[in-house]
Amino acid sequence: MKCKTCGEKAAINMRQHKLALCKEHYLSWIPAQAQRFIAKYKMFSPEDKILVAISGGKDSLALWDILIKLGYQADGLYIGLGIDGGFGYSDKSLHFCQRFADRRGLKMIVVDVAETYGSSIPELNSKTPRGKDKPCAVCGTSKRNLMNRVAREGNYDVLATGHNLDDEAAVLFGNTLNWLDNYLLRQGPVLEAEHSGLVRKVKPLFRFYEREMAAYALLKGIDYIYDECPHSEGAKTIYYKEILNQLESNRPGTKLIFYLNFLKAKERGVFAEPEIRKEEMKACESCGQPTMAPHKCAFCRLVENT
Amino acid sequence: MPAKLILRKEIFEVKSGMTVRSALEKLEILPESVLATRQGELMTDDELIEHGDEIKLISVISGG
Ligand code: SF4
Numbered sequence: 001m002k003c004k005t006c007g008e009k010a011a012i013n014m015r016q017h018k019l020a021l022c023k024e025h026y027l028s029w030i031p032a033q034a035q036r037f038i039a040k041y042k043m044f045s046p047e048d049k050i051l052v053a054i055s056g057g058k059d060s061l062a063l064w065d066i067l068i069k070l071g072y073q074a075d076g077l078y079i080g081l082g083i084d085g086g087f088g089y090s091d092k093s094l095h096f097c098q099r100f101a102d103r104r105g106l107k108m109i110v111v112d113v114a115e116t117y118g119s120s121i122p123e124l125n126s127k128t129p130r131g132k133d134k135p136c137a138v139c140g141t142s143k144r145n146l147m148n149r150v151a152r153e154g155n156y157d158v159l160a161t162g163h164n165l166d167d168e169a170a171v172l173f174g175n176t177l178n179w180l181d182n183y184l185l186r187q188g189p190v191l192e193a194e195h196s197g198l199v200r201k202v203k204p205l206f207r208f209y210e211r212e213m214a215a216y217a218l219l220k221g222i223d224y225i226y227d228e229c230p231h232s233e234g235a236k237t238i239y240y241k242e243i244l245n246q247l248e249s250n251r252p253g254t255k256l257i258f259y260l261n262f263l264k265a266k267e268r269g270v271f272a273e274p275e276i277r278k279e280e281m282k283a284c285e286s287c288g289q290p291t292m293a294p295h296k297c298a299f300c301r302l303v304e305n306t
Numbered sequence: 307m308p309a310k311l312i313l314r315k316e317i318f319e320v321k322s323g324m325t326v327r328s329a330l331e332k333l334e335i336l337p338e339s340v341l342a343t344r345q346g347e348l349m350t351d352d353e354l355i356e357h358g359d360e361i362k363l364i365s366v367i368s369g370g
């Protein structure tokens with residue numbers, strides 16, 4: 001297969017776009033596409049201060065790389081979860097992020113949950129009355145709170161995460177299977193800050209396939225953590241991704257169309273507004289982020305109990 | 307000499323002369339879920355597997 005641009009041997013073929021490119025042209029195509037989507041979905045402009053949530057995985061580091069290449073002001077935020085899994089998952093992932101930032105002279109903010117709140121994510125989880133074997137719910141609540149907190153304290157205009165199309169399509173698949181209308185309404189590549197305690201969130205990679213991001217990281221020589229968080233094993237997301245990839249294998253473009261047509265349906269008003277809007281929610285007495293609880297949000301109660 | 311396909315800790319033997327895509331299909335690995343590399347270079351699906359190749363498959367799916 002030949003590169004569509006120069007005719008040299010192609011490094012990757014994207015069946016959904018009927019496009020094959022060599023290494024050089026792929027490495028310039030991805031950032032150019034990203035820039036198109038950033039503009040098309042009005043994500044941010046060069047004047048904005050961007051905080052990139054990085055995990056040490058391929059997507060978030062590739063996102064940071066692309067934003068810097070495009071000339072944006074982007075700092076990294078790494079949240080230390082304190083997850084070991086028998087191979088030092090959190091330590092390892094921090095190491096990849098640190099090395100990425102150091103080599104490029106970029107600013108990285110590190111928040112270690114155990115250092116800041118006295119307990120790691122697995123410890124916080126075991127102390128909850130409903131403590132489940134998987135700490136994912138506690139982890140998600142904590143990450144969300146901390147990302148908003150750091151972004152607001154550092155006066156960032158926008159928080160960018162590395163979610164790719166496979167991530168978004170898998171969530172959409174789950175939300176649709178269960179007709180979670182409130183979640184469907186809030187799913188999208190740009191989430192406005194609907195409350196003074198929140199920061200605007202964007203997903204600049206949402207139109208790229210996971211496979212495209214892995215190829216970008218590989219061709220660009222970005223070292224990332226290949227091992228998964230030990231708690232993600234057997235997660236529903238992976239199962240949904242596999243199902244979508246089966247459809248994709250037979251009909252290239254299926255995942256992309258599934259997600260893009262959802263966004264169009266949303267624009268047409270297919271999903272109704274929820275009864276409780278974020279603006280009407282109370283501000284947590286401790287951190288100021290929106291909550292349904294009378295005094296403090298779930299995260300603040302969680303870290304107070306320890 | 308057959309060729310080898312390596313995915314994480316698993317090693318599969320395949321015949322040379324087939325394309326990457328048909329080898330993956332034969333092993334029931336979804337082509338969308340991996341990247342095939344030979345000596346560190348990415349391979350497209352239509353490339354032929356040669357005698358004695360050691361092809362490393364990189365899983366691209368993460369739990370998120
Ligand atoms: S899989 Fe790991 S990182 Fe992801 S939510 Fe669960 S505990 Fe947190």
Ligand SMILES: [Zn+2]
Nearest residue numbers: 003006022025
């Ligand atoms: Zn080319």
Ligand SMILES: [Zn+2]
Nearest residue numbers: 284287297300
């Ligand atoms: Zn709070």
